[in-house]
Amino acid sequence: MNSNSSDLGPESLPRHIAIIMDGNGRWAKKRSLNRIKGHREGAESVRDIVRVCREIGIEVLTLYAFSTENWRRPTREISALMGLLKNFLKSELAEMMENGIRLNAIGQIERFPDDVLDVLREVMEATRKNQGMLLNLALSYGGRDEIVMAAAKIATEIKSGRLQPEEITKEVFSGYLYTHWMPEPDLLIRTSGEMRISNFLLWQIAYTEIFVTKTLWPDFRRAQLIQILRDYQERERRFGMTEEQIQKAN
Ligand code: IPE
């Protein structure tokens, strides 16, 4: 497989890639290992994919690291994930600074333990001015919760008279989401073969290109990403229009 990124034309690269990083548990199970070992190996894939995305000039990389539903997992697994996140943030800060990566988090991060939250806030603050790439971690994130939160904020604005009901448009609504300052994802990747969204970016993926791979997240590295990007570049995004209209515009 050719994993060289040099033949990826910059013109049709996605600005924003979102990834549902799934399959850590199955990766471990296949090797008769504890699930936690799968998460640990998964962190290596995160390192690799962040590097590749930065290298090829992706503007935003959103990684689904922990969903609101993942709080239902065994306490031991949750604690291990928190520990891994904390270590990841600490160990990656130097490289993020070197490569101009800004870290952001979307989700109900206040549900995280204080020690993890402190590191998360420190890294977000330290990398705030970096402009190379936005690494956006979805942590304790749920798409429905995000939409409900936006609706509640809008209701408060209306109640106080700062907003009129007739002023609510798609654009105004988007402005109340965590992602209001980012382009919408162009490409959504899910690893390990599951054909579902699992409450990820429900509003934002209305016209996102979806790619599901059977590769388990800990096995997902540079070569697979480059291959998916090649596939993406072959696709025609029509946004409801006809093929003829799109070709005329290009
Ligand atoms: C993804 O891997 C990581 C998280 C959801 C935190 P899983 O832990 O869901 O792995 P599988 O789906 O059990 O294989």
Ligand code: IPE
């Ligand atoms: C989705 O994976 C959430 C993350 C990758 C963080 P899950 O493993 O939690 O999804 P389901 O439960 O199989 O839908």
Ligand code: MG
């Ligand atoms: Mg899973």
